Amino acid sequence: MIIDQINLYRLKMPLKNPFETSFGRLLFKDFHVVGVHCGELTGYAESTSLPYPVYNEETTGTVSYMLKEFLIPRLFSKKEIGHPKEVDELFSPIRRNNMAKAVLEGAVWDLFSKQEGIPLSRALGGQKDEIEAGVSIGIEASIEDVLAKVEKFMADGYKKIKVKIKPGFDVELIKAIRNRFGMDVPLMADANSAYTLDDIELLKEIDQYGLMMIEQPLAHDDIIEHATLQKQLQTPICLDESIHSAEDARKAIELGSCKIINIKVGRVGGLTQAIKIHDICQQNDIPVWCGGMLEAGIGRAHNIALTSLSNFTIPGDTSESNRYWERDIIKPEVTFKEPGKLSVPASSGIGYEVDEEALREYLVEESVIKNDQVLQS
Known part of the structure; x- marks a missing residue:
């Protein structure tokens, strides 16, 4: 697959009820959705980071930074991806930042399974x-x-x-x-x-x-x-x-x-x-x-x-x-x-189909990153 565009959405979704752990209390989910495009197909994944570095060292902000500055350029540096497992190897030199890596790799997995015409589970x-x-x-x-x-x-x-x-x-x-x-x-x-x-x-x-x-x-x-x-x-x-x-x-x-x-x-x-x-x-x-x-x-x-x-x-x-x-x-x-x-x-x-109307309802920021706009390295 040749990835030609990545859409990065930052969403803020209110929880129906507060959710409390020993870390603290959450009232909303502040997170990213990534859309990876190849021709007419798009693969989607969702970041699991929290707004604060209490579960691990990552936050919604650090995920955004890592995606834009390091991971997306690194993904675009590989001209063609034969299998999503290659993305894990491609990201291996970058230390930690696992939630940022996972959301981009997950979108590639979804895209790959759509290209193959099979469920992601299979x-x-x-x-x-x-x-x-x-x-x-x-x-x-x-x-x-x-x-x-x-x-x-x-x-x-x-x-x-x-x-x-x-x-x-x-x-x-x-x-x-x-x-x-x-x-x-x-x-x-x-x-x-x-x-x-x-x-x-x-x-x-x-x-x-x-x-x-x-x-x-x-x-x-x-x-x-x-x-x-x-x-x-x-x-x-x-x-x-x-x-x-x-x-x-x-x-x-x-x-x-x-x-x-x-x-x-x-x-x-x-x-x-x-x-x-x-x-x-x-x-x-x-x-x-x-x-x-x-x-x-x-x-x-x-x-x-x-x-x-x-x-x-x-x-x-x-x-x-x-x-x-x-x-x-x-x-x-x-x-x-x-x-x-x-x-x-x-x-x-x-x-599942992404509900574009709901996504827009919760959207707070959107970035569109095209392959030909990123410096290859």
Whole structure:
């Protein structure tokens, strides 16, 4: 494929309800959509960066800078791309900035699958026709508020309930959920790096509640102390923020730092790295699932395609569009085919049409970058 133009859209979409983690509270999603053009076809992807550098070092602003100054010129420097995996190799000399890399590479994957006339899921190697969906519940004002949401999402059919925890809002919350709904509810806790090994006795209390996992309890860049903690817990540790590449996953598995890994496309630098991590985990009997970053519809579609790979055996965070948005930026919006299950699109590319009217409604900035206007290097 020869890419002749890239459109960079910056959008600001208000959330239906505030979403709070141990990082802070979000009221809107400020992010980029990239459109990569080749002739009459366009591939789309969505950045997962946040407005502030609290999940990782990137922000909406740094993604814009990296795309315009480094990544797009580098992509245009390759006259023809035979396969999207070449983009991962092309970007490898640039350190980190994984969310910026992922959005551009993801758009190339969508474009490639459209050119091939196949669903993105099949291009990635997936075989599933449907996936199970979980839901993420942020930190609420009270335990009762969380219980009300758990009840609603269980009634909606979600196959996994994830609750955010932080010091002072943890064991009593888990206990209350188990007391109200029983031990059969597929429940996990996400700590977002809010604890240290000084909290080991508190974390060991969680073992009695039969959680599927506790996600990233310790530092965002740690795999050593997580190995120490995992030896003390019956509950599986799932790593999220610590895993930025297939090499990180390999090392964490060898150290015994976790029993599960959450794969987020933006965090690991794109779909190519996501596939590599999936494969390493499968070879080592480590199940994976696809985490969410409050994606709008385009990002949600990419997550659905990725989750069609065989080792995604745990429901991810890919909920319906109306979980977060009054109006999504794709048509049709993401909805359940039956309670708790999403169809993997069978049409080419991501399988959804970009809603241009909605995109314009949320648009705050647009850049059009043509191949012949960029200095080749």
